[in-house]
Amino acid sequence: MKSGKLEVDELKLIEWASDWTGGPRRMAAHDSWLAEAVAVLVEVCDFTAPGWRGVTNFGHERRAFTKALDPDDNTDYDLVVRWERRNGNLVLDVDAHPEHELVISKHVEEINSLPDTQPDSSKRSIDPKLRRMFGGRLVPFELAEELGRWNEGKGITIQEWTDAEGNFDLFFGYSTILWPRFELVNDCILTEGWTEKKLNALISGSYLADSRTIERELNQRNILYFHQMQTERATIEHMLHLGETLKETYTAKLNLDFPDRPCTVEFFVPDRSLCARALCRHILAERTG
Secondary structure, eight states, X not given: OEEEEEEEEHHHHHHHHHHHHTOOOOOSOOHHHHHHHHHHHHHHHHHHSTTOOOOEEEETTTEEEEEEEOTTTOOEEEEEEEEEEETTEEEEXXXXXXXHHHHHHHHHHHHHTSOOOOOHHHHOOOOHHHHBOGGGOBOOHXXXXXXXXXXXXXXXXXXXXXXXXXXXXXXXXXXXXXXXXXXXXXXXXXXXXXXXXXXXXXXXXXXXXXHHHHHHHHHOOOGGGGGGGGGGGOOHHHHHHHHHHHHHHHHHHHHXXXXXXXXXXXXXXXXXXXXXXXXXXXHHHHHHO
């Protein structure tokens, strides 16, 4: 194995990693985002170097690692990238086979050649009112930028934009997602469409043994795939806002329809780094065919 050190611009790395994951562009170089960005760098290399295993992790010790395939003898080894901050740059200490280190160095060269980025305060001069929503939640940065382009650059509110860009067909469609119909089937509360026959056929001989497990498995929704053709535009801000909103509306609907059957609606938020890497895998798979 060979150990080499590479320098990469902090802000450019975060910008680059955000583009790959489809996440929001974070223009502040905090350690948590840097750790995530380094992990994305290793993940991207996983897709662009033959023989990599696709198991990437990072911990609090400032490192990202993966199981790589040694080109010389086809055995597994731990490829490790450690990092530390020095005067606005990250220094990456790469412990890898020379071929794999070359792949990483090429990506680092690409990142360093990107146009200079600017801090959030100077690059994103967005009127705060364009980010404000009812309930204390914020409009995602990219959407806030879109709002700012309306009204001859004076901007419009999210409500005004929805009125201008939306239509009643979409309104009707989204109402079925935000306020779905629930039905009682075999002592299970499920979204409409299930019958006793279909349910019995599904659970026969499966692990879905009790009503709680059945309800949990059949009612779960993956927010990312509500718009399967636009997953690359989804950001973490989108996911968090929509998840919390659906949790509130589903809880209210279930309490209204089944007051004698208390229900708990959960919004599962995995580790942020896992979110980014899951998006990274999905987008990379699309780009590489």
